[in-house]
Amino acid sequence: MRRPVAVRVVGPLQWIVYPALLVLAATVVLGTPLQLFGLHLPEPVIPMILAFAWPLIRPSMLAPAALFLIGLFLDLFWNTPLGLWALCLMGVYGTVLLSRNLLAGHEGLIRFGAYAACTLGAFFLAYLVVTMRTRRRSCRWSDRSCRRCCCFRSPTGCLSDSTTEIFGSDERRALHLLCRCE
Amino acid sequence: MAFRDGPFENIKVPLAWTAAVVVVVAVIGAIVLLLGDRTTSEGGSTMGAARGGFEAAAGPVGGVFAAPVRWAGAARDYVGGYFFAIGENRRLKAEIAELRGWRDEAIAQKNINGRYEALLGLRTEPPVPMATGRAISESRGPFSNAKLIDVGSAEGVRIGNPVVTEHGLVGRVTGVTGGVSRVVLLTDVASRTPVMIERTDARAMLTGDGGDSPRLEFIRGSGSIKAGDRILSSGDGGGLPRGLPVGVAAKGVDGAWRVKLFSDHGAIDYVRVLLFQSFGQLVSPNALNAPPLAGLTTAPEPSAAEVGAIRDAAARRAAAQQAQAERARAAAATPAPTPAPAAAPTAARPAVTSPRPAASTPSPAPVAPSPAPTPAPGGAA
Numbered sequence: 001m002r003r004p005v006a007v008r009v010v011g012p013l014q015w016i017v018y019p020a021l022l023v024l025a026a027t028v029v030l031g032t033p034l035q036l037f038g039l040h041l042p043e044p045v046i047p048m049i050l051a052f053a054w055p056l057i058r059p060s061m062l063a064p065a066a067l068f069l070i071g072l073f074l075d076l077f078w079n080t081p082l083g084l085w086a087l088c089l090m091g092v093y094g095t096v097l098l099s100r101n102l103l104a105g106h107e108g109l110i111r112f113g114a115y116a117a118c119t120l121g122a123f124f125l126a127y128l129v130v131t132m133r134t135r136r137r138s139c140r141w142s143d144r145s146c147r148r149c150c151c152f153r154s155p156t157g158c159l160s161d162s163t164t165e166i167f168g169s170d171e172r173r174a175l176h177l178l179c180r181c182e
Numbered sequence: 183m184a185f186r187d188g189p190f191e192n193i194k195v196p197l198a199w200t201a202a203v204v205v206v207v208a209v210i211g212a213i214v215l216l217l218g219d220r221t222t223s224e225g226g227s228t229m230g231a232a233r234g235g236f237e238a239a240a241g242p243v244g245g246v247f248a249a250p251v252r253w254a255g256a257a258r259d260y261v262g263g264y265f266f267a268i269g270e271n272r273r274l275k276a277e278i279a280e281l282r283g284w285r286d287e288a289i290a291q292k293n294i295n296g297r298y299e300a301l302l303g304l305r306t307e308p309p310v311p312m313a314t315g316r317a318i319s320e321s322r323g324p325f326s327n328a329k330l331i332d333v334g335s336a337e338g339v340r341i342g343n344p345v346v347t348e349h350g351l352v353g354r355v356t357g358v359t360g361g362v363s364r365v366v367l368l369t370d371v372a373s374r375t376p377v378m379i380e381r382t383d384a385r386a387m388l389t390g391d392g393g394d395s396p397r398l399e400f401i402r403g404s405g406s407i408k409a410g411d412r413i414l415s416s417g418d419g420g421g422l423p424r425g426l427p428v429g430v431a432a433k434g435v436d437g438a439w440r441v442k443l444f445s446d447h448g449a450i451d452y453v454r455v456l457l458f459q460s461f462g463q464l465v466s467p468n469a470l471n472a473p474p475l476a477g478l479t480t481a482p483e484p485s486a487a488e489v490g491a492i493r494d495a496a497a498r499r500a501a502a503q504q505a506q507a508e509r510a511r512a513a514a515a516t517p518a519p520t521p522a523p524a525a526a527p528t529a530a531r532p533a534v535t536s537p538r539p540a541a542s543t544p545s546p547a548p549v550a551p552s553p554a555p556t557p558a559p560g561g562a563a
Contacts, residue, residue, distance in 0.1 A: 028319075029247055031247075031319045031320060031321060032247040032251055032319065033251070033319065033450070040320075040322060043321065055198075055201065059198045060201060061203075063201065064204040065204055068212070072215075076233055076236040076240075077236070077240060079326050079366065080325050081219050082215045082219040083211075083212040084216065086208065086212040086215070087216065090208045090212060093205055094206075123324075126325055130324075133372075
């Protein structure tokens with residue numbers, strides 16, 4: 001008598017949804033404020049694994065959409081600019097999708113090298129975006145000598161841009177005096 | 183007829199192409215979102231509604247994971263309290279003995295300070311109310327350093343409020359929902375905090391760069407900082423109260439001045455949010471915008487005696503002015519070779535009973551000679 005062979009179905013649920021939920025759960029757990037011996041929990045960008053594996057093994061239309069949503073989740077959860085990690089993950093996905101024919105069939109070490117390169121590229125992209133955002137709003141005051149030293153900003157915004165709205169003209173004048181350059 | 187034998191049987195689109203189309207659309211969407219996510223004037227985000235909704239949901243989830251950590255920490259402290267009770271007791275006794283002297287000195291200084299303030303008419307900042315909360319989730323790394331804390335607008339927290347621990351300044355609130363707030367730490371890349379160096383009172387800008395020790399930029403004056411200087415918040419710009427402890431200055435390996443934060447000394451689990459808005463909260467804007475000497479128009483009505491004195495002084499001043507004018511006319515009529523003596527100090531002396539003739543009395547020495555008679559200022563009382 002033949003025993004029935006268990007056929008393991010790998011559909012979108014198994015290939016896209018469960019890994020995505022797993023990755024999100026791991027991200028949330030690693031966001032716990034725990035400090036042991038002065039060390040924090042590590043905080044890797046775990047969805048990078050999916051962004052590398054999904055296009056390489058089985059590209060689909062659902063995967064980029066799911067990855068985009070995961071990226072938005074990361075941005076909201078980590079308080080990064082909205083769209084930052086969505087963009088970086090999509091960059092990795094697109095790159096791997098384009099270089100799929102080159103990567104497929106190589107041995108593990110080369111694939112790992114490609115993964116490391118993709119991760120570095122994504123971080124570089126994130127670095128560029130964050131740097132551009134923090135340097136973008138420079139001081140727009142007319143005084144050139146003041147411009148250099150007045151580009152201080154509130155936690156996420158340029159103080160000097162909106163000084164009048166926040167502090168009124170008197171405080172703005174005080175700030176101007178404060179940062180007068182010798 | 184099988185399912186696949188349809189009219190679209192012969193149309194075959196490569197799977198990678200369709201995926202690429204989705205990727206392109208998603209990249210465009212991400213860029214649009216990035217461009218749309220700007221900072222509002224009070225320090226929040228234009229996507230504040232989305233962020234707020236997410237944080238309201240993420241707060242309880244983070245709280246579920248943070249609670250066991252807190253319980254474990256409390257249990258460890260409880261057990262450790264038994265094991266190290268004697269050593270702790272000795273240490274605390276020594277500390278108390280040391281602190282007693284400081285307490286007496288603080289009382290004396292407070293007394294002297296109060297007298298100085300009274301002498302100078304100094305208006306110090308009123309005490310700032312606080313709300314205490316716990317960290318329930320955090321993010322670290324080069325692109326973001328932020329925390330979620332479990333106090334929100336229900337406790338009065340607003341965007342821009344400074345957040346401190348018992349060690350020192352931690353960051354500022356950038357997003358608020360009913361029960362959860364987002365705190366951006368001083369180490370975040372977007373964090374800029376006006377600070378001062380306590381020893382020299384020089385100003386600088388504390389600039390987060392994702393590392394543990396933020397940079398000091400735009401330090402004013404040469405030689406105004408050295409390693410070990412205490413860094414305090416300066417209160418410039420009105421975003422933070424003045425004098426919150428921030429850290430200690432140290433030279434980084436890259437040669438830039440950096441600040442070792444006081445808040446690094448312990449885990450940031452309990453925090454206090456200072457419900458501090460700006461200077462506008464401390465004084466009424468009408469008092470600031472009042473024209474100079476506005477008090478003159480609001481002075482109380484003079485009493486009868488004061489009215490008499492004022493009228494008397496005004497009459498004397500008018501008489502003195504008239505006499506001076508006559509003298510000047512007489513001097514102009516007779517061309518005298520000698521220069522006219524100094525004008526009599528009539529205008530400045532309302533107490534003189536009658537206007538004296540100028541020629542007969544020499545003027546007091548320090549009065550400057552004034553060739554032309556000038557009307558007394560404010561004479562038209």
